Amino acid sequence: MANDIVFYHAPQSRSIIVQWMLEELGQPFDMHVLNLKKNEHKTPGYLAINPMGKVPAISHKGVVITEAAAICAYLADAYPKAQLAPALGDSRRGPYLRWMFFGPSCMEPAIIDRMFKREGAEPGALGYGSFDTTMEVAAAAVSEGPWILGDTFTAADVIIGSNIQWGTMTKAIPARKEFEAYGHRLMERPALKRVFEKDAELVKAAA
Numbered sequence: 240m241a242n243d244i245v246f247y248h249a250p251q252s253r254s255i256i257v258q259w260m261l262e263e264l265g266q267p268f269d270m271h272v273l274n275l276k277k278n279e280h281k282t283p284g285y286l287a288i289n290p291m292g293k294v295p296a297i298s299h300k301g302v303v304i305t306e307a308a309a310i311c312a313y314l315a316d317a318y319p320k321a322q323l324a325p326a327l328g329d330s331r332r333g334p335y336l337r338w339m340f341f342g343p344s345c346m347e348p349a350i351i352d353r354m355f356k357r358e359g360a361e362p363g364a365l366g367y368g369s370f371d372t373t374m375e376v377a378a379a380a381v382s383e384g385p386w387i388l389g390d391t392f393t394a395a396d397v398i399i400g401s402n403i404q405w406g407t408m409t410k411a412i413p414a415r416k417e418f419e420a421y422g423h424r425l426m427e428r429p430a431l432k433r434v435f436e437k438d439a440e441l442v443k444a445a446a
């Protein structure tokens with residue numbers, strides 16, 4: 240029988256965020272790998288799942304969810320035993336949500352604008368303000384650790400950690416000690432090690 244979770248993935252893309260979340264969750268899932276170079280994410284079949292024509296997407300018991308951070312938030316709540324989100328009513332829920340949203344609404348646009356040299360608009364009109372402020376705030380969030388909420392690793396680490404790793408790897412984020420130390424802690428996680436191994440296998444298989 241098919242698993243409850245169906246994951247639509249492309250290697251070396253943002254869907255690695257969800258792959259990491261799924262590895263942390265430890266739930267079985269079916270994976271559909273889409274070859275972006277062959278435009279498999281623009282077929283009518285896939286557009287019926289995500290009309291944006293983008294990965295990641297999941298379906299959970301037949302319900303489709305898109306947007307990497309929304310998928311991670313959804314999965315953390317759907318599988319509370321994995322303890323990847325503070326429960327409703329837990330005072331850490333507010334900070335947790337703050338960082339879940341800070342990833343896609345501040346960090347990612349700041350990194351993308353830096354990458355494509357698009358900075359320069361009025362900081363007051365940009366959701367993230369300035370690149371430097373965004374990175375200072377993120378660095379402060381990960382500096383005490385070991386995780387964003389302290390002793391407990393959550394989906395917020397998957398979101399902020401993914402942004403830091405991707406931004407650092409592409410050199411859009413200049414090296415800094417807070418991100419380096421946090422990156423080392425993240426890389427010790429067996430789930431993240433598995434993600435990189437599996438992604439390398441997928442890239443090899445597609446070559």
Ligand SMILES: N[C@@H](CCC(=O)N[C@@H](CS)C(=O)NCC(=O)O)C(=O)O
Binds near residue numbers: 275292307
């Ligand atoms: N806002 C989306 C962004 C997803 C996204 O841009 N995915 C890229 C891969 S990194 C994609 O599918 N690009 C293919 C395309 O747009 O043609 C999310 O956070 O999930």
